[in-house]
Amino acid sequence: MNVNLKSLVQVLHADWIGTDGPVLIEQISIDSRSLQNGPQTLFFALSGVNNDAHTYISELIEKGVRNFVVEYIPEKYHGKANFLLVQSALDALQKFAAHHRNLFNFPVVGLTGSNGKTIVKEWLNFLLSPDYNIIRSPKSYNSQVGVPLSVVAINEKHNLGIFEAGISTVNEMEKLEQIIKPTIGILTNIGTAHDEGFLNLVQKIDEKLLLFKDCPVIIYQKNEIVDSCLSQFAAEYMLHPRKLFSWSYTDPTADVFILKREIKDEVTLIQYQFKKENHDLEIPFSDSASVENAVSCLLTLLYLEYDAETIQNRMQGLYPVEMRLEVKNGIHNCSIIDDSYSSDFQSLKIALDFLESQKKNASKTVILSDIFQSGFSNEELYFKVAQLIADNKVNRVIGIGSTISSFKNKFSNCLTYQNTAGFINDFENLNFANETILIKGARSFQFEEIVFLLEEKTHETILEINLNSISHNLNFFKSKLANNVKIMVMVKAFGYGNGGLEIAKLLEHHKVDYLGVAFADEGISLKNGGIKLPIMVLNPESTSFASIIQYQLEPEIYSLKGLNAFLKIAREKNLKDFPIHIKLDTGMHRLGFEENTIDELIETLKGNSTVRIQSILSHMATSDDMKHYDFAMSQIRLFEKLSSKLMNELSVNPIRHILNTSGISNFPGAQYNMVRLGIGLYGVSNDASEQKYLENVGTLKSIISQVRTIPAGDSVGYGRRFMAVKETKIATIPIGYADGISRLWGNGVGYIRIKNQKASIVGSVCMDMLMVDVSGIDCKEGDSVIIFGESPTVTEIADALKTIPYEILTSISQRVKRVFFR
Template structure:
């Protein structure tokens, strides 16, 4: 994104007050706490019942933000920045998003409904991401604010969008429709969530259908009321060629009719009829909500004309979406089901089903807040809730909130509190022991504090690996390749420190052509983990050749000595056409055959049927440095000359590859038959312009072990390298140089992030700990600490430490637990 700010005056219906010069913005923000706010940020000052961002404009200006969309200009900032003055900042944000969206013309899937939007969105992203570069709503950004923020994230590399739209009353969808403009509409389950904003269910369905005003297909579950609403909708909003694509458990006239449904342990086998044929499909879930969501995904895949075998293979790999329900280990042998996200009647039913299927202990406790968005009177609602609790054989109920407290008598064995703070104050009197605890509350009750107190405190330092980000980065670089150009992805050095096997499994899902490792033991580990992809070993030692053959790995051969050693073993094993990869040295001068050894290489290989040259490769030395692009072109020319000579003399037509990550971006004309993607997969580019298109993969996290306040004159750490100039609050964090944190990052050279704020490291980094100045941060023991991720990034750390991101990423110790999530 790079937009001339003044060009937005008419788009936003704004009055310009500011500099006469042309100004370009590349970032949109509504969060004054964001560390990404900067000189090219356009900040929309939103105001609502409980907040007014105009109050933070002065602070933002001090941080370098110069461009604002405002409803009024605070007196203390007049003349200090550029302002687009509008009547309503939220409407202006929506206008901007609609304007921005109009610049892109790829297919967009729009999702709406009462339940399942986020799950279907995440599953569709997983199912379609091997074939598309997808932009989707983050988390549950489906509101009047969330939708425009989601759409603004589109860039020119995307070729499919998936956005969800949520509404709570009438006249809201019209705003979201003009922003999303979906070509494909998916209506998920319709229930009682947000019923308060509508006269009846029909009005709610009609309002939701407005999202599909210009959609060429609408996917939905067939029932009488939805059919009636759709008939009226299509009459009112006629679109030539629009398709209604339905499914049903009961109506055999639906496009997809579920003939049979059979529970199998934790999965469900369905048989569905489509276009006169019956197909089987295994869904890896047993609860009804997940089955319905999976069927919605099935219809999207059918609409995209996916092969039935491929549909079966991908859907059986679906996974639980953890942003709403997540199982965690608790204190004293308890297990916790964390649903501290929403509280409505329909989701409570789902959560209780989940509790039953996931319980590790016979005794069950529910901690429940006031319930919203039910559509019932309070008397009727809590009677239904009490019945649900009874039916699910819950042993103890802890109710939190003024409304549920007033209906305490409806629940057996219950204790109630007016608010979360009151419960936390008395939490120690509850003997939580060997039970399964469902923590279910609306966001406003801040039940995450309860989760934090009851969760088992283990694995305090973890490296979280975002597999979605890896998929995004893979698709970004894949989109740069010419037709039929293959992709090798490097997973050496434990996947650049991120975890080799888990990433290899994801890449196998994405149908990557080759994996690359440095040494044979890395390849063996992947093969033992079940990886079927071909794996090239870049630095094979001659002693590893028998193991390479045993595990069907493919060696890179870079010397006559190595070739003869491999040929000897291959002949002893009576191999025929075993794949090898010939490395040419075109200027890196690290490994490879040079010009003066090519003739001997040819003579050794001529007439040889034991091995087959699978590929010819070389390595670029300076593809990331524009000062040496001439040298890169010399390397490419020499590679062309030597590889053609090999191909001609040996009468072969192997794969050729020379480009690494930066080469893919900077030398598109040298893609040959294959490229090798390395650091770019993990979200790192040497090009700041390209970096904006990549997503962060690894986030190294820890917690605060202890907080203390020291007086002026006291020191911190070994060698007294930090002396407090004033009273200073110090946080100790359990991670040090034994975990891979450089000592050079200490003593105010580097920082960690706590509560979205920078906390500079003070004193020397110890073997197992480091200390940070948190005087300005309201934090406590147990609070989360980001060592690197979004801020600081490994790129920022590398600049300070005068090294490269590779070194930082691969230095993280194996004693740091890796946690993978989608």
């Protein structure tokens, strides 16, 4: 991309406020945190319910960014940069992408639907890449922001585009249609995703079809509802001769009729009829969703006039699509970002930003294969890649492949190998330790072998943490806050069992204001991990005060004894204005200064310059139970009274905070200057109406170790607590109470899910394993199982065990490996 900035004034309907000289734009950005921002970046300052990028313009200018699309110019920055002033930065971004798309004239595949968009896109890229230079959406960039970011990556060397479009409500698709302008439309499976944004299924289908209003062909699976919607749609939008290219399992009038399906050894054999001829096709999957997605690909190849032999040969090579970046613990205190099945320029930029946001170690290494289908010449491509690597301050590059090896001199501190085998042979000499490693390679390089070498070896039970869901839940609660209310997020107890440092990294990336931990060692661990956010220690012990000071943590002070002890050590270290947090007891009666101690507290602090009251806080006992509304309000009134007295008599104006997760929702009038978000971040609410807006964060998974069939009368497990009344198939799972599974969840009370079916736990939960009844479930050793997640939820388990979700989450042993993904 090389665009004259002033030429965009008319495109964006913008007012120009800047210098008269020509400015060349090479890339656009919406993320102030990206290390790729620079003098040739055009930054779109998007504003929304949860964030306003205009607040980051000052720091972007300090980093060298000089060109902005803004809705207003922050005070004091007139004349310090070039500004394109618009009514809506998002609308301007979409206009820019639509303008860029119109510069190119080649086939573009547009995909929409509820399920399968990303998989069909990736498979089409694989199937068509021998014949086309393809530009496609990176990952699942299909939103009002993701689509324009995908499309602006088109360059002159591309001759086919594949872009997906996702919507969550009405009046969104027409904007995406203007940006994508598909010439081949694919409607994938229509399911229940985002149903809440539409009146009914028909409205949702009608809205999705707007992507295809100027499209010459629409590929879809026939069914009564879709056919009815398409009939009306075709009558309304007759701007082009349109072909409806359909397929069906049951309707022989479809253009492609699936005559038969047969599953054999995890492979699906189908026979299809097209233009009155029958053809056989082997699809290397047995599940129905994958077969549907593969048939969408089949119709695309048929529309593009590929012959049956070529189709068969290529579709046999289809593979499972990994749609997420995973963070894993590695050997020798390394952390690994696994993106081992993708190597293209656009997704490399995304992965490098993710590397920066999730790095546990300051030292960064990138293991990178040859990059395909960039649209650039190799000389230009590897110049750009080397620049990206340098901008992201990567310490070491390991290139694998003949092409990247020939451009080794463009990188600093670069080691290359012709193939993956060469790297593996030299692995022992590479000395991986105390670094964050991004592993990014095209599928043909089999980088999963490298991941296996570098990954810390643990047992097969894992807790998967969805970082996207954490971001979603954070933004949900931020949307409830008044302007300028700060947010502290609790990451105590190992991030409520989910993993402390990794989540803290993400929260720092989202620019939360404070982190909260229970004890000093938790805060020290985060500081040693590179966290720079202020960290409040809620339960500091006097023996930890020296460490708190050393690591620049901030203690909660809740008693005169503790205050005097901290003041003593603070004076010994000649501290000045060290931040402390004063805890008031307003009725919880756990920790805090009671009303009768406030005068002595004031007397102790008056005239003291050693410490500074950073905040005053209290804790509500019943914010989650509106039956105790009056008591909760009495706490808030007492907090107002005592905190105001402290502020007035000490002439201070600290942050005040009393609300926890439930309080944010139930007592919005008491937000003060800050709130504390805890369990809600992890996707748990005790309000059913609120729960549906939160996303599940943690999914505890394991595998089947062994399957056996026992006769009636035999027992399972310790104490013979389960006796089979009939022949029963039993599966053993390698997870037990040492991993955090309560014994009370055993013997018919609880269940797990195998292939989305309930499998009741039978017998006692053992220390390291449990047994389930899998009679009627088609499963085998090695199959994955869900212990908790979407179902059963931690709330469901907690209700059955008469406890709270906190206990379920925090009980998961640290011997269970955490895998973080986005």
